[in-house]
Amino acid sequence: MTEPPHGVGAYRNPFSRHEDVRQGVRDLCTRYPDAYWRRIDREQAYPEEFVKALTGAGWLAALIPEEYGGSGMGVTEASVILEEVNRSGGNSGACHAQMYIMGTLLRHGSEKQKRSYLPKIASGELRLQSFGVTEPNTGTDTTKLRTTAVRKGDRYVVNGQKVFISRVQHSDLMTLLVRTTPLDQVKKKSEGMSVLLVDLRDAIGRGITVRPIRTMMNHETNELFIDDLEVPAENLIGEEGKGFRYILDGMNAERILIAAECVGDGYWFVERATAYAKERIVFDRPIGRNQGVQFPIARAYVNIEAANLMRFHAAELFDAGKPCGAEANMSKLLAADASWEAANAAIQSHGGFGFATEYDIERKFRETRLYQVAPISTNLILSYVAEHVLGLPRSY
Ligand SMILES: Cc1cc2nc3c(=O)[nH]c(=O)nc-3n(C[C@H](O)[C@H](O)[C@H](O)COP(=O)(O)OP(=O)(O)OC[C@H]3O[C@@H](n4cnc5c(N)ncnc54)[C@H](O)[C@@H]3O)c2cc1C
Numbered sequence: 001m002t003e004p005p006h007g008v009g010a011y012r013n014p015f016s017r018h019e020d021v022r023q024g025v026r027d028l029c030t031r032y033p034d035a036y037w038r039r040i041d042r043e044q045a046y047p048e049e050f051v052k053a054l055t056g057a058g059w060l061a062a063l064i065p066e067e068y069g070g071s072g073m074g075v076t077e078a079s080v081i082l083e084e085v086n087r088s089g090g091n092s093g094a095c096h097a098q099m100y101i102m103g104t105l106l107r108h109g110s111e112k113q114k115r116s117y118l119p120k121i122a123s124g125e126l127r128l129q130s131f132g133v134t135e136p137n138t139g140t141d142t143t144k145l146r147t148t149a150v151r152k153g154d155r156y157v158v159n160g161q162k163v164f165i166s167r168v169q170h171s172d173l174m175t176l177l178v179r180t181t182p183l184d185q186v187k188k189k190s191e192g193m194s195v196l197l198v199d200l201r202d203a204i205g206r207g208i209t210v211r212p213i214r215t216m217m218n219h220e221t222n223e224l225f226i227d228d229l230e231v232p233a234e235n236l237i238g239e240e241g242k243g244f245r246y247i248l249d250g251m252n253a254e255r256i257l258i259a260a261e262c263v264g265d266g267y268w269f270v271e272r273a274t275a276y277a278k279e280r281i282v283f284d285r286p287i288g289r290n291q292g293v294q295f296p297i298a299r300a301y302v303n304i305e306a307a308n309l310m311r312f313h314a315a316e317l318f319d320a321g322k323p324c325g326a327e328a329n330m331s332k333l334l335a336a337d338a339s340w341e342a343a344n345a346a347i348q349s350h351g352g353f354g355f356a357t358e359y360d361i362e363r364k365f366r367e368t369r370l371y372q373v374a375p376i377s378t379n380l381i382l383s384y385v386a387e388h389v390l391g392l393p394r395s396y
Pocket of ligand 1: 130131132133134138139140141163164165166167215219221370373374375376377378379380383395396
C-alpha cells in the first residue's frame, strides 16, 4: 500500500487527488517551515516572502482563466492548494481571499475591468486581497449595512465604516459593498447594494482611515473609517444595485476554500498528535498506547475524513456549475468543527508542551479557531440548512 502523502497511519486516502498540484505546493511550502511561521506569528508580521513565492509560482492565480494570465483551474484544485498550505503548518489566511474575491470581478466585471486588472493580479503586480463587507453596527445582518455611495458625476462618494477588513495594509485593491439606494426605497432588502473596486493605494489617507485590530492570532485585520471617499464610477462592478447578489455568488467558493484549509489544519494536527503520542514516554510506555490518548486523535481523524468528502463533493458540484449552496455551507461547518476537534486532541495529547510556542500546536490552535466564526459563523450555517434545506421557518 502506498503511504499517504503525510503518513497518517497506513490508510491511503482515495481523495488524495491532484497529486501534481499537491506536490508543487508542498515543495514550495518546505521553504517556509515551522520556524518561519513561528517568527511571523511572534512578530505579528505579514508572510511577505511566502505570499510572493506562492504568487510567483502561479498558485494564487489558479482560478484566473488562462486568457487573463492565470491557470484556469477549478475550485477543486484551488482548494487543494490552500489545503496544502495549511497542511504544511502555514496559514492561508494571509492570502486566500484573492482566490475568492477575484470571482466577483471575473463573473461580473466588464471586459475592460477584467483586462486591466486580472493579468496584473495573476502576475502579482497587483494584489486583490481585501473585501469590505462587515460593519460594526450590523454584523451578520449584511443587508442593513450603513456604508453609502452616492453618485456625483463620474464618481461615487462613499461614507461609512467597516470592521474586520483583512489584509488592507498588504493589498492594492479592495472590493467594497456599499448601499447605493436607501433601504426604505427598495422592494427587497437585498436590492440597492453595489460593489465598488477601491484602489487602496489612492484611498488610504484620502477618504479611508485604517485602524488595525489586534487579534488572538496573527491576522492583519482592520477597522476602516470612510469619509467622502471618491471612487471613479467606472470602478463599479456589474450593475448598480445588484452587488449583494454578486457577493453571495462568491460565497460558495469561499466556503469550500475555507473548508479545505480546515481539512489541511485537521490533518496537520492529527499528524503532529500521532507523532508525539508515539514518541512521548510516560509510565515507561508511549502515551499513544493509552486509548484515552489515541481515541480522541482517531475520532478527529474520522471526522476530518468525513468533512473532506463533503468538501470534494461541494467543490465538484461548484466546478460542474451546479447549485452547491447547501454542500458548500455544510462542508465549511463540518471541516471547521473537525479541525477544531483535532486542535483540541493535539493540544491535549501534547500535555504542557501543547502550550509551548516552539511546538506550534498553540499557534495553529489559535488560527483554526477563527473558522467557527468567520467568514460565516456556525450558527448562520445551521440557520441556512434549517431554512433552505429542511424548509423550516426562517429564524431571523
Ligand atoms: C480575523 C477576522 C477577519 C475577518 N475578515 C473579514 C474581511 O476581510 N472582510 C469582511 O467583510 N469581514 C471580515 N470578518 C468579519 C466576519 O465575517 C464576521 O466577524 C462574521 O461574519 C460574524 O459577524 P459579526 O462579528 O458581526 O458577528 P454578529 O453578527 O454580531 O454575531 C455574533 C454571534 O451571534 C451569532 N448570531 C447572530 N445572529 C444570529 C442568529 N440570527 N441566529 C443565531 N446566531 C446568531 C453569530 O453566530 C455569532 O456567533 C473577519 C472577522 C475576523 C474575526
